Amino acid sequence: MKNRIFSGEAPESAGTQTGNNRGFLDYIRIFWTHFWQLAFLNIVFCLACLPVVTIPAALAAMNRACIKLVQEGYVLVWLEFRDAFRKEFGKSLGLGILFGGLLAGSYYLLSLGLSNSANPYGLLFSGGGLCLLAITVLWGQYSFVLLPSLDLPLGAILRNGWALTFLGAPSSLGILALEVAGGLFLVLLSPISLGVALFFGVAFVQYTACWLVNLPLQKWILEPYRHAQQESQN
Numbered sequence: 552m553k554n555r556i557f558s559g560e561a562p563e564s565a566g567t568q569t570g571n572n573r574g575f576l577d578y579i580r581i582f583w584t585h586f587w588q589l590a591f592l593n594i595v596f597c598l599a600c601l602p603v604v605t606i607p608a609a610l611a612a613m614n615r616a617c618i619k620l621v622q623e624g625y626v627l628v629w630l631e632f633r634d635a636f637r638k639e640f641g642k643s644l645g646l647g648i649l650f651g652g653l654l655a656g657s658y659y660l661l662s663l664g665l666s667n668s669a670n671p672y673g674l675l676f677s678g679g680g681l682c683l684l685a686i687t688v689l690w691g692q693y694s695f696v697l698l699p700s701l702d703l704p705l706g707a708i709l710r711n712g713w714a715l716t717f718l719g720a721p722s723s724l725g726i727l728a729l730e731v732a733g734g735l736f737l738v739l740l741s742p743i744s745l746g747v748a749l750f751f752g753v754a755f756v757q758y759t760a761c762w763l764v765n766l767p768l769q770k771w772i773l774e775p776y777r778h779a780q781q782e783s784q785n
Contacts, residue, residue: 578762581624586751592616592628593754599636607647607695612636613754615699617761635699642698642705649709650691657684688730689716689723696764701772711772719767726763729756 582589592613599609615635620626657680664677694712701708716723733756737744744752 577624578759581620582755582758585620585626588620588626588628589617589754589758590751592632593749593751595629595632596753597749599632604644605636605640607643608636608640610695610757611639611643611646611699613757614696614761615639617754617758618696618700618765620758621761621765639699642708643695645705646691646694646698646708650687650694653683653687653691657681657687685727686716689726692726692760693719693764696761697768700768715764715767715771718771719764722763722766726760729759729763 596609596613599612600606612632612635616626616628616631619631660676660680660683662680664673664675664680667673667676690709690712693715694708697703697708697712697715698705701711703711733752736752737748740747
């Protein structure tokens with residue numbers, strides 16, 4: 552299965568790959584212990600997004616800090632963010648263009664669904680738009696976490712992200728629930744929710760997403776790779 556998922560260079564991880572043994576209590580403990588670091592990461596992310604074109608690189612850099620926190624239990628936020636921002640800027644821009652285009656396509660289908668709500672085509676367009684939106688969010692979350700986590704070409708990152716979207720079904724459902732809850736929170740509690748998002752909300756969402764992504768990442772990529780390396784050395 553390993554050879555079907557990852558290809559290219561060895562999947563060098565951002566951390567020590569210990570996060571697969573962590574439970575929900577560790578998730579809470581790490582978040583509580585590093586709350587102010589995550590808040591600082593959130594503010595740095597928001598500032599790095601101001602030129603707009605840097606949003607993909609900022610997201611990849613935030614995920615680098617979050618996945619290392621998940622896997623190792625500690626992180627030097629500024630150093631990880633800065634290094635990942637510089638290293639992944641080019642490839643993250645490619646991901647941003649791809650998933651930005653897919654989001655635009657889902658928005659177009661949903662708008663067609665609303666404009667045709669009086670006929671059966673409205674349901675078809677709306678359903679297609681929601682499915683494309685869900686796939687884009689999941690594939691994008693996995694890819695933007697894998698990008699700073701594994702030293703692989705962009706094509707391999709996308710293939711791995713696509714595979715883990717379906718292989719990690721429980722994590723994918725959790726990510727969808729997280730995104731829906733975050734969207735409802737922003738809409739229903741605005742403008743208070745905007746302040747929360749600027750302070751630590753984005754970092755909380757990405758920390759949780761990285762926690763969820765790390766489960767299939769460990770199971771389907773890192774653990775099989777380590778076992779293969781051990782067998783080759785014996």
